[in-house]
Amino acid sequence: MSLKEGFFSNIKYDLPASIIVFLVAVPLCLGIALASEVPMFAGIIAGIVGGIVVGFFSGSSLGVSGPAAGLVAIVISAQNTLGSFEALLAATVLAGIMQITLGFMKAGIIGYYFPNSVIKGMLTAIGIIIVLKQIPHAVGYDADYEGDLSFWQTDGHNTFSELYYMLDFLSPGAILITLISLAILIIWEQPFMKKNKVFTLIQGPLVAVVVGIILNYVFKGNNTWGLSSDQLVSLPTPGSFNEFLGNFRTPDFGIFTDKPSAILLAGVTIAVVASIETLLSVEATDKLDPQKRVTPTNRELRAQGIGNVVSGMIGGLPITQVIVRSSANIQSGGKTKASAIIHGMMLLVSVLLFPEVLNQIPFASLAAVLFLVGYKLAKPTLFKQMWKNGFTQFVPFIVTVVAIVATDLLIGIGIGLAVAIFIILFYNLKNPFYFNDDDHVESEKVTIELSEEVSFLNKAAILRALNVVPDNSSIIVDATKTKVMDFDVQEILNDFRTTAGHKNIKYKVIGWPKEKPLKNSERHFVKTMDDAIKNNNEKVSKEEEESKN
Incomplete structure (x- = not known):
């Protein structure tokens, strides 16, 4: 299917996809802000800017940007070092300027040097992590913040130990909502559902979330089945427009005078890590794109830089392109970047007009949606395919999967990349010919x-x-x-x-050493000498002929 040009040309696909991305993005924005120890609204601002601003300037058709879990530790460290949230905003603006510069310096080419096996390993690992991290949310245990992708957590627990601790906090209401939501999603994936135009326009994840809200309302007041407030989405609820505007902050640029080295280090760190995560996400998103479009990476760096400048100027967290949201966009049927921009608009409108409605969404419903996203990223058939592709593809793939699940995204990618490079070097070091000295005949x-x-x-x-x-x-x-x-x-x-x-x-x-090709000046000299010799020979021949006559 060829895509038509124009913002609204594919709206029947982009609008439903944007709703799903919006529903996934809300708890991610809030969870990452909570984990980063910054105001909750900073995560929402970053989501809005990532959707609208980055979406407008980006050349990625399906990538969705916003606050990223990979920057949480960096944000916490930078804020503690710089001394205030406003100083962190100044570092975010500086990082954005650096990213714009990197884009104009054509540094985006770095993204093309990640092997296919490592990128597929990254996608698979993220799919597995999404499933593992959402299991506690699915049963009502929400100690771990939404969107966490690292193995170790701030409370000393890890991805697997949380699966043990959750057994003491099982919530029947959350489990039932998860099971019903999953059933809806599975039914919506069946071929007979896709034949009906109504069910293609109304996405299964949206129905699952609406059913979750209804069930949460039904369970209210019941001690056994009712959900607590920490099992629901929790958007900030400003009482007035002025209170809404009060959530925006401005950067403290005085930090450039007070702590010049610290602000420079924070800006560089955010810029480098955010750029690497973005380029990884771009590469992965392009792999998932059914149309196999190629994102201009230098333009993407500039778009991310503009987004970080805007986010920092109005009180938002640093931004990257995020694979979880981008994957949800693709798997929900998004076709163009309109879905990313519309999702950003929805974030803005929801905070302004109806935060109370969104605060009734159970995390259990969203866990079911993310289960489906995770499964599609880490299908068992992918492991079989990579195995069939041979040793050189499977080993970096599986090492990347294990490394990311056991550490975090950037460390895992680094380990996978190192293994891929080692295998390349190993095969480069193999004998350039076959020779068996047992079969060798002396005369040969x-x-x-x-x-x-x-x-x-x-x-x-x-x-x-x-x-x-x-x-x-x-x-x-x-x-x-x-x-x-x-x-x-x-x-x-x-x-x-x-x-x-x-x-x-x-x-x-x-065949070696080769004769060096002559330079232009040398060629001219040789040609001149050849012509002179030729003319001289002709002159001598003519004189000899005349003397004979």
Whole structure:
């Protein structure tokens, strides 16, 4: 299906998707603000700016931006070091300016250097984490903040220990809401439901959330089935428009004078981490995009930078593109960036007009929605596919999955990337030819055919290959196709000439060294000399002919 141009061209897909993203984003914004030890409204502001501002400037069709769990520890540390929330806002503005600069410096190309196996591992790991983290919310235990993706938590618990502690806090009402919501979502995924146009317009997650609100209302007042306030969404509820405006803060730029080194370090840290998370999310989102569109990464860095400048100026948390929200957008049928922008508008309107309604949404309903998102990211068929793709794909994939689940996003990606690079180096170090000395016939020649580019990475393999050549044999190193040869390799080949003499090995290198191409000035000189010689020969021949006559 080809997508039409225009903001409203795909509204029948983007509007339902934006509602789901909005419902997922509300508790994430609040949870990340709570975990970051900043005012709750700062998370909502970041969500609004991430949707509207970043959505407008971004070139990503399906990416959704907002406050990110990966920045929680950095935000806490920066605020403690700088001394105030307003100083943190100044660091966010500085980080935004740096990101804009990185975009113009074309630093977005970094995102293209992450291997496919690592990106798929990241998506799978996030899917598993979403499921594991939502199980406690699904049964009514909400000690862990919504949106946490790291293994260890501030209270000393971890992802798996929470599954044990939750058993002491089971809530029958929350469990029933989760089961009914899951049943609705599963039914909505069935082929017979998708054939009906009504059910394609009204998304299953929206129905699940509405049913959850109704059940929460029915259970009110019941000691066994009723939900407590910490099991529900908790948006700030300003009593008036002036009170709403009072939630916005402005940055303290005086910190640049008071603590110049501290503010610079905080700005750089936020800019670097936010940019890396964004580029990872961009790469992952493009992989999930059914249309396989490619996001311009430099433009995305600039968009994120503009978003962070605006968010910092009005009291919001730092922003990145977020894979959880982006995945929810894709899996809810979003087609263009209109869904991201509309979700930001919904956040703004909801805080202004009907926060009380949203505060009736049970976390259990949202847990069911996120279960589906997590499952689609970590389907068992993906593991089978990666296994079929071979050792070089499966190992970095599975290592990335385990590392992210056991640590956090950036550390896990780093470990997965290191393993992928190690495997690449390992295969680069393998012998460039096949030689079995047991099968070797003394009169036969051994040939090593070098590739077009021979770098220092091949040094150990070539040295090992030369060392296994038996005495009294012949060897040819064929470098006719080689265009670039590292000096280290040339030195090995030259040194082996001495070794070959002591072992009675007939040794020859063909095709190297290459004749250096002449420079333009040299070509002109040679042509001039050739012309002069030619003219002189013609003159001599003519004079000889005339003398004969």
